[in-house]
Amino acid sequence: MLELATVQGVSVEEQGVDYSPLAIRGLTVSYGQKPAVFSVDMAVQPGAMTAIIGPNGAGKSTLLKAALGIVSPLSGLVTVFGQPLEDQRARIAYVPQRASVDWDFPTRVIDVVLMGLSRQLGLLGRVRARHMARAMDCLNRVGMREFSDRQIGQLSGGQQQRVFLARALAQDADLYLLDEPFAGVDAATEKAIIAVLKSLKEAGKTVVVVHHDLATVTDYFDHVFLINTRKVAEGPVAQAFTAETLQAAYGGRLATAQIDQISRALG
């Protein structure tokens, strides 16, 4: 029969959860009367690259935004490196969806990257040569150095995405959260972004990406988090990214042929 454990006795595993770069418990977010995310628990593995995967409207971006306090949840707790979110802001860098800002805004590429340094600069700190050098270095890492003086609206979609990534790099965070960075970008940008993310991982940083392309999951990531309003599966790619979990997450929305293809690719 069901085992109804009482609430005392926190397990070792749960303590591990507490110090995870991003731990979410019982998170429910609802727009109107339909929850976009329902009672989700998540514990991001430190130093890993995790993909958040699920069908359209499954609450992937909502999960990320609630974790960052951009939308307020109906219930649930979020901790970052074991601390409340507000105390750990400096350790998080967020790359929003490209469509979320006004690209006609009067600002240059370099200004956007400098926004990532605003914590160091404070309210009135002057932008000095070392800040400038750091911003240029971040642009260089995403291959956008020569565009530093352009107005941001004059860039292509992929270039805009890279500028966002450069801004996140400038924040020099420990936890990087990216919302659909590969949506609608060219192949060169996708390559550049994934190279930067892998270098972050090698430097011991934790990376979480909302991702939609199932075909590249095994190449890019080592952990997955499958969501469809509820959590479906969580763990290393080899264990959690299987035909069964995909079927559970996507249900009727993923053609059987696609699942077969993916499971063949998984071996």
Added chain:
Amino acid sequence: MLWQALTLQLGYNATLVAIGATLLGISAGVTGTFLFLRKRALVSDAISHATLPGVCLAFMALVAFGGDGRNLIGLLAGSALSAWVGLLCMNWLTRHTRLAEDAAIGAVLSVFFGFGVVLLTVIQSMGVGRQAGLEGFLLGSTAGMLWADALVIAVGGAATLALVMIIRRPMMMVAFDPEYAVARGLPMHRIDLMMMGLVMAVTVVGLKIVGLILIVALLIIPPVTARFWTDRSDRVVVLAGLVGGLAGYLGAALSASAPNLPTGPIIVLVSFGFFALSWLLAPVRGVLAAVLRHLRFQRRVHIRQGLLALAQGQKIYEPLTIRLLCRAGVVRADGVATEAGKACAAKALRDEKRWEIVRADQAHEATAALYDGLRDIETVLTRDQIAEIDRRIGGPQEVTS
């Protein structure tokens, strides 16, 4: 006094004003609905302020040609002309420059109005001495309304209403889904311009009664009020006309019943009264209903989450969840589940497991879309279907976290 005013027994002028205001309210409410549904309510603000230079220029022209500067038809024609110019400026700014519509509205509104004020001071210095009526166009002035004025308002209002009725279908399509309308071959820009033309007509007709600053209220408040009561666009139109007409009638009557109650502001405040009541009390979209619904929803979410956590032996962290579970008799004050609570928790977990099966199964796709974490599975599946799912789970006993 008020009763007499309401029954139109306060004399000739008060009756004229009341009838005029009612007609104006109806046509403004109906026309404003299309503007509101098109999400361009504040365009009316630009249009109404842009009438001022036209009024002044018309006055100057009338005087220059030796006519009576206060000829209402002449002044209204002038106001319509300059409002049209303002509208074209606004359209040009949004379509050909990087300015968003709000900045274009604000620019047209302030510049045209400013220019109008310059012209007003020019008229004052012309020394014709008959300009006193022009300031009345700012806030409306019903004191000396003539039969001819009332006739102009009535005919103008009725004509606007008739035009709205004729082109309501294309306007509604453009308001609802502009891209689809264009794909269907509707000339969106021309329909938008026609809509604005009608708004302009209402504005011009309303200048005399409520003035150019407050006519905006009659175009916006009744549709917003009506929207609280219905989700059907044709009913919004009718209700907005009703609210507008009623506000016009009541406002005019109220203002006639006592001194120092200017007609325009009173009409606006009456329509705001209707709005405030609807905002608060409307059955589905009203704030009270929404807040109650949200609290109920939040309670359901917390209880459900709490039950699932209990069933899986997880710790419940949120104080609100524990409090709600306690109140529902699921757990005791010390956090230990009651017998009834255990049963509820087991049922919640089993339902969740059933849902999991349903959502992973292509055959249940339509049902799966109904999942929201709260819905009881019995409400969407038959007993047989549930039994079938239970067979696939293999019985509730092996459910673990």
Added chain:
Amino acid sequence: MSGEEFVPLSLTPLLIGTFAAIACALPGNFLVLRKQALIGDAISHVVLPGIVVAFLLTGAISTWPMMLGAAGAAVVAVVMIEAIRRLGQIEPGAAMGVVFTTMFAGGVLLLEQTDTSTVHLDVEHALYGNLESLIWLDATGWSSVLDVQALAGLPPELPRIALTLAGVILFTWLFWRPLKISTFDEGFARTIGIRTGVLGMALVITAAIAAVAAFDAVGSIIVIAMFICPPAAARMMTNRLESQIAWSVLFATVSAMSGYVLAGYGPLWLGGADAVSAAGMIATVSGLLLALAAVFGPCRTRAGAPGGA
């Protein structure tokens, strides 16, 4: 024109007009970029009821209660707009339209109901102010600028608007970085810990204070025109926020100066006898500048739609 004539009659109105224009244009830049230009419109409408209520409570036309009343009215308006928008699920434009027209109507009604004939408070004054009357009678020439006794006779509107301008500049300078970041990318701003809601409210209150001080001297037409026209014109001139601010200050100054001069002397040049409304003329000039910028400005068109990959 000699100093004896210029300093007492034109210097103070020119300065007041210019300061008012700049004080409104600075927050206007952010309002325009945030697509909240019409908050400026709403603020300038609700200043009237705020001032009337302050007058009713204190029984006198005194500056600070009026300022407080108007700033309070702006806050009430913004809160009401948000309440209608969020709780009632009404689009922001319509919510604004409901609120500011109602509050303006309330202000007019209160004004009609109270006896304000003894004080200088009426709707027309509220709309187009009286810049021309703010003269400095104690001045005799440029030397008066250093004369303490003559300075004591300055119209009180001048130090008031100067102080307001200083406050607006201070606010913009102090919160430049958070303002810029949260205007560009609100979600990102929140993730780095900027309290975007508080900051947005602070911007509205700053705009309201600028509006009240300007309104006191020059009426509400200038307020709306200066919130929107100089920043909108500046937007067509540059793709950098820093230069946009500079352009908007330049446009505001040019509008105020030339508008005042045109209003005072234009009719004389055309053979007329009396001056026309300076406030109206300033708004008109700012509109002409905007038109020129819209036709000839180097950055007048949108720079690339989002996502043009």
